[in-house]
Amino acid sequence: EVVMTQSPVTLSVSPGETATLSCRASQSVSTDLAWYQQKPGQSPRLLFHGASTRATGTPPRFSASGSGTEFTLTIASLQSEDFAVYYCQQYMIWPFITFGQGTRLEIK
Amino acid sequence: EVQLVESGGGLAQPGSSLRLRCAASGFSFDDYAMHWVRQAPGRGLEWVAGISWSGNTVGYVDSVKGRFTISRDSAKNSLFLQMDSLRAEDTAFYYCAKDGVGWSNWFDRWGQGTLVTVSS
Secondary structure, eight states, X not given: OOOEEEEOSEEEEOTTSOEEEEEXXXXXXXXXXXXXXXXXXXXXXXXXXXXXXXXXXXXXXXXXXXXXXXXXXXXXXXXXXXXXXXXXXXXXXXXXXXXXXXXEEEEO | OOEEEEEOOEEEOTXXXXXXXXXXXXXXXXXXXXXXXEEOTTSOEEXXXXXXXXXXXXXXXXXXXXXXXXXXXXXXXXXXXXXXXXXXXXXXXXXXXXXXXXXXXXXXXXXXXXXXXXXX
């Protein structure tokens, strides 16, 4: 099983600033990594796949990068609607699909 | 517009069964793999099961193997999850998720979820 570890667990950032979220895989997943955003009471929403390919509707202030075992999600000029929980997910090996435990992005 | 609507959740006793359904619309159902992902209240996401567009290939997380069965019915544009021998640890919101590109194993659309509570 590929274990996905996200850090930090909680990130406190002020609106207008930049947030950087990390995701580490226990073994290489190449670029088979997706990022999701989940707001309270809502279903997850796809932000990126292929480690850095922006999904339809993902604002340009969101960017993602990485390959192998280290991945980053960056959110610039944070807006109120960006405060949520973010999950990474690896999908390199079927059927061993795994998610990270999530990073809660909260308003400072 | 893509819509995924789950149903069938509820309260179940340990050891009993439930059958979840996901009604899909707004896309060519037969062209995409489909998945179930669950989330225990206040916890993270866990992929549960997936099925290829043809239905010929299925996969499960280890914790549900032998107890859950994923299936699909193209005539009804529906995805199912038969859940047998339910355990307390199966308590969660269960989301139906559409595969992103045929069979890529990332999920570009999610349903609203249906809550399964396993308790005596």
